[in-house]
Amino acid sequence: MTSHTTVTTPNPDQINDVAATNTAAANDAAAGDSATADADNVDNGIELSTIFEPYFRPDANTIVCGALDEQKVEALAKAGVELVINLQPDDELSFDEAAAVKRAGMYYEQLPVSGAADLKQLKVLAFDNILRQYHGKKVALHCGSGNRVGAVTALRAGWLRGRKMDTAMARGRSHGLSKLEDEVYNRLLVPR
Known part of the structure; x- marks a missing residue:
């Protein structure tokens, strides 16, 4: 066969x-x-998006979040953050944030912005100065919700960087701008 x-x-x-x-x-x-x-x-393997709420990541070196506590400070340090910029006034803090950040080996800057009344050119200039001083560093910016960080960022983009309204507002939103959006828009209408 x-x-x-x-x-x-x-x-x-x-x-x-x-x-x-x-x-x-x-x-x-x-x-x-x-x-x-x-x-x-x-972020050295740290999943920051699961730790922070709210959490915004406009770029690889910028983290925007809400209020911190000891554990969140430690997470930022482990993630390689070099600078924490706090826009909350002292009366909003529940612990010694400056000491915790410094203990974790990071730089700390506080620029209190209580709300719309503090959205003035001098505050925005101070904010710009801090960012320039630490240019190239991995930065965590925070307030209670990210809203004030977004507001100051949008005003910086419009007033100091000469960005058009749409670009400045988009920059602010990427950094957490929400409730102060109308206020920021109206302030950007006034030339500086």
């Missing part, structure tokens, strides 16, 4: 489709691994 084996030659288009699918899958896996590695590298 003779045995016959049928050999089927695949269509060249099928070979190319399979190769393309395998290459795309490998690229997707590598990109996913790379994105995960990049995120891990940015």
